[in-house]
Amino acid sequence: MNPDQPLSAGVVASGVRQHDDATAAELYDFVENAVEGLHRVGPDGTILWANRAELQMLGYGWEDYVGRHIADFHEDPATIGYILTTLLAGGALYDQPARLRCKDGSIKHVLIHSNGHFVDGQLRYTRCFTRDASERHERDQALAQRDAMLMGAPVAAALLMGPELRFRLVNNRYRDLIDTSDMIGQTFDEAFPHLGGGGVAAAIARVYASGASYQEDELPVTRLDAQGQTVEHFFKFSLEPLMDLDGRPEGVIVVAVDVTEHVRSRLAIEQAAREREQLLVDLGAASQAKDEFLAMLGHELRNPLSPIVTALQLMRMRKDSSYGREGEIIQRQVDHLVRLVDDLLDVSRVTRGKIELKFERVELTQVTDRALEMASLLIEQRRHHLEVDVEPGLVWDGDPARLVQVVSNLLTNAARYTEPGGWIWLRVRQDGADAVEISVRDTGIGLAPEMRDQVFELFFQGKRSIDRAEGGLGIGLALVRNIVELHGGSVQARSEGRGLGSEFVVRLPLHGLAKMAVPAAVAAAPAMDSAPQRVLVVDDNADGADTLAHLLKAHGHTVEVYYDPVTALAAIERFRPDVALLDIGLPVLDGYQLAARIRALPAGRSCRLIALTGYGQAADRARSQASGFAAHLVKPLNGAEAIRVVAGMASSD
Template structure:
């Protein structure tokens, strides 16, 4: 070997001519695998280009130095040199070599010695990069460790015969068998041969496609030998080789018997609950229908009585003056009772409608005082009124007057004659606060939670002064809530008077029932590109109100109360925007969105979710299902108009 970069065939190698020597030198120099020679003292005598490039050294940095300088493990180079000096050979000897950049390269070394007269002259070494092999071995070891330490039952079947390569402790406990390694699945469990489980494992190996079963039912012998049905969650994943072909199957199995049993019990209870709700709903509907019928039937005799009283007054002969006044007062009271009866029937059936106006609060409250003044005067109460001027409110002034009139009437009934009643109204931030306080009999703590229940009546004196049906406060609560507000009953106890506080938003929300209101566009129609809007919501009043609002903005809107009818109209309408209530019957909003996206008519349609739930998880689910916006009820009219117009696209 010469001490330069040229290749010498070395002693004992006979070449026919210089051309052959040159050709061989060129071959080994340009070989893709690393080659080098090492002298008997460990000095590197020669290295080819692949060897130098693999480790990153120049010729003069590598050749002429001791081989031990480049080995990261002294014991390994000692073993290599000892083996070669003794005349042995090395095959696939793992080693770690230091690269010029300081990194460590994992390699496999093949080497043997060249001897003359029994003396080692040099060794011939082949160095192969084993980085990928090492990484693969590490990955396999990590995979096996992960399966062995998995918190669920896991096993690995390999080869076309699907033999157990490993099974962790949980799996062995689950199948009550510890001697599995090396056995095929059928050998380990002969009782499942030909079963759905065995066929699924074989199919995953053949096809390379995963298989999952959430509730796989298996009949298993228990500890007492009695067969029992158990349920498992089974997951089969193909183990693919470097060429993409299946090499085995990873099996994960979790027993879910208790979960299934609990779910079945819940489903039975749910069915019983649903049947109970059906029965209660039928009873409630019969009650509502009876109330509606009773109210209307009572109006028939009241109408001629009122007419007759008017004729008596027109005659003016005074013969029935005192009696006529008595009849008039009692008929007025009866009319109020019938009106309350009809109103509560509408409320319980969701038929009440609000006619929204922008009014001064004092105007509606003045009407309420007028309506209740007769009873207050008859009971000789002192009424104090404090209403802040200039407070503007959006709502139904007639219904608000009804609310406050009922509260005033209630205070008059439950306060001994000569008592005191105070009506106050003020603005508190974005709300209007109306309170009615009296010096009456008060409310016991256990009663305060019941006063707004339908047909609830508190204790009254024996004269039942202007008694009612126990529906006035139920009406108050329902009408206030329809306006987006709330009402609260307060009292320090029996004999200490009561206070009812109503809190109402000064401006209405878009979710409020407002069929009488025609919303004005927020922007001139010329500034908004008209959209074809599909609106689906099973709340007919809410859907109709929102539809009218969007039409007022110049959009073409079609409103549907169920998803099936909406899908049938999709091809004809070809909407550009779809507003979908999430809580729809038959198909929920997520399923309906998927159906719309799957059609040519709805592929490019923008989707907007309407929901009463607004947590981040709800918004994230909407985004995942393709909705570009998630509007939470009650919906702001401004937000709805901007979203449909395309002004806001983020969910």
């Protein structure tokens, strides 16, 4: 064939048909094997054709799907109606959400794109593209749940989205809290221009850029109240980054809680605490000034009393005729003044921790005899009937001079507050195997219930008659309690009420001493209250440390006393204490530091620590416990409690 010769008409027509067939085959292969679901629907809703992707997506075979009405597969009738109406009217659908029923009964969320093919104005069929939207639906559902959760959150919450961080969602609590108009679509600075760049917008931007959370517990924000006055509010402000599936930032969640009342309450409590601390400092200073004044007053009063007493003694020695009855009156009143001065000096020593006990073994009849001698003048003057019942042979280990002071003060108190001619009973007996009980009872004015504890307070006095016949400074019973507690004992006031008399009962530990069955020089050794312990006492108050050591030794413990922490530390390896009583307020090293140093030594690891301190609040006890102390004793120490705690250290091993 000549290539330049034109093709005949038959040859040309044959070539066109071949080309059209090839194009149709390629087109058929393209739509049949496309990864997107495709189907064709007639004007009445009958499915005319579907490609492989459509059938596989829903799980149907050709015969199960093609030739059936689309209503057989759509879950929502309203969606079918909308689709058919739109397409019949010549409209097109883009991303139309629909729910299709799969062959296995499950529901598939899809997006449909569709338009119609019209001939002479009549819809012949529709072209439909079906895309699986399950993941998108799950994401949308998750976002909807997130938004619903934020909207219903019990705290104020908002959502800022996009690079410009504009409000997309704000719940009602946030609106109420912020008290502003609708802020949707605005940035933080646009919504709150009155904050004046308070740093919140910058913090939101940092969270968005870094992906790191941010929290401010007490963010101060100045707002205007109803009267236009600036009021400071405080918010607990939390910012959480919102990331997309690829880990890129897409927004920030804002959570705010108004903590204004909480902050104001805390500030008020802190202010009250500061004022309380200052008050305690002031009270401490006032108490110290009072103690120093009492000590000074007692010493100064002794200066004029000394020559008066000496002059009276000289007058008696010379048998001066002018002495007579007036001299006896002066002598009695001077004796009374001397007693008051002694009480003042004693109470100043007690309140400053300067009182010193001198322990010795004594028969209690000797103590009561001396106390009766001291109180007899007042008892005789008021014509009281006195009965004394002292258990014979009873021996006690303690400071006899101080116990004489206790008993004489109780007798004097009974004499003062009992009408002339009344009755007073003094009774001393052993109470159990390890204690002695001293009781002074009277038929006097009695005590109201609320006064039974108050009578032991310093300078406390009950209601007096106008002539103040009872006398005294209200010091005697306070001294009684302090002296008794220094010995590890207790004192209790009893009374049936006003006008029914009173009874004061002192209970003291015998420290293991029994009745005197043999001379004191060969008396049996004290019985042990508990297993003997090696006890270390560290306190810069020498009198307090020595007194405590004497009590512990009387109970069979081996005791070493140190007045400074450095010397005490040096003795640990040698002494190897089982128990250490440490004053918290030590110089150089406080009690907490000393405890840590002791624990660090090999010989101190098994040592049980007891804190000695003037502070007894719950926080103080918690701190000592956290520092490794097994017990917490508050000054002034109760001797009986100290003995019990040390004994407990042995029983807890």
